[in-house]
Amino acid sequence: MERPKNRFLEELANGLGNHPDKECILLEYESHIDEIIIESYDCTNEAEVTDRIFTRLGSPEEITAMWKEELTATPSNMKWLFILLNILLFGGGSLLTLAHNLYQWEWLSAIWNRLTAIPTLIAFLYLFFWALLGYEIGKGFGHSGRKLLRRTFLLALIPNVVLMILTVFQIIPHSWFAPLLTKTFIIACIIFTGILYPVTWIGYRWGRKASI
Structure with missing residues (x-):
């Protein structure tokens, strides 16, 4: 055979x-x-x-x-799409945090309290975002998407790293993220950031297989 x-x-x-x-x-x-x-x-x-x-x-x-x-596909468009989405996620979260600490609006406080009560769910949804990034690149570009995956990941990760630095060195007041932000949570976020690339890579392999 x-x-x-x-x-x-x-x-x-x-x-x-x-x-x-x-x-x-x-x-x-x-x-x-x-x-x-x-x-x-x-x-x-x-x-x-x-x-x-x-x-x-x-x-x-x-x-x-x-x-x-x-x-003939355009990897640049795919790359900037995910980078923009990640910036929008962080931008939206930053605006929500800022508004919550500057204004005492009841409806905003209600949203804040609900979100800070489900950090694990938010983390898994965010992991799904990165897995989707890898999947779409794998499905759309196959083997030729490996370099695109690395470039997109590194560029999209910049907001995460910047926020982590600002938080760890207390440039952003920890009280702004109360009751969510604790030392345990900060360590968990650092570990969580470390597993983003493996999750993205798994998504990429899955998407590459789906393209066949």
């Missing part, structure tokens, strides 16, 4: 031409074909195996067209 696999990969290699991620793409599709072959124990001939590979993965021509189209 190796011949259907070899023919498929040969056609795919020819179609990809000088694609910068050609070797990685071929290795990934080879692993998927190996899985399909293992699952195709009920096939009685090579033609059935070939049909199953085409059904699951598409033809080499379709795959080639998809990866070539990917090269």
Whole structure:
């Protein structure tokens, strides 16, 4: 059953031409074909195996067209979209914090109290944001999205680092974040920031697999 696999990969290699991620793409599709072959124990001939590979993965021509189209995508737009979203999240949170400490509005205090009562939920939602970042880059750009992922992550992380520095060195009064801000919470935030990239990377791998 190796011949259907070899023919498929040969056609795919020819179609990809000088694609910068050609070797990685071929290795990934080879692993998927190996899985399909293992699952195709009920096939009685090579033609059935070939049909199953085409059904699951598409033809080499379709795959080639998809990866070539990917090269024409605009990674800059994707990068700045997520950076802008993260800035908006931090900007919105900063405005809410500032307004809560400057104005004694009951409705604003009610919102503040509700939000500070669910820090764990907010943290998980924020983790989902970073996982989504990785997923969208992986799905949209595949193997060629690795550099984009790193650049986007580092740039989008700037507001997080700035806020952490301002808070740790008490440039922003800790009382502004009461009752949320404690030493335990600060340490948790530092650890939480440290796991953002692994979460983003997992999302990227998931998205890259979904693009196949």
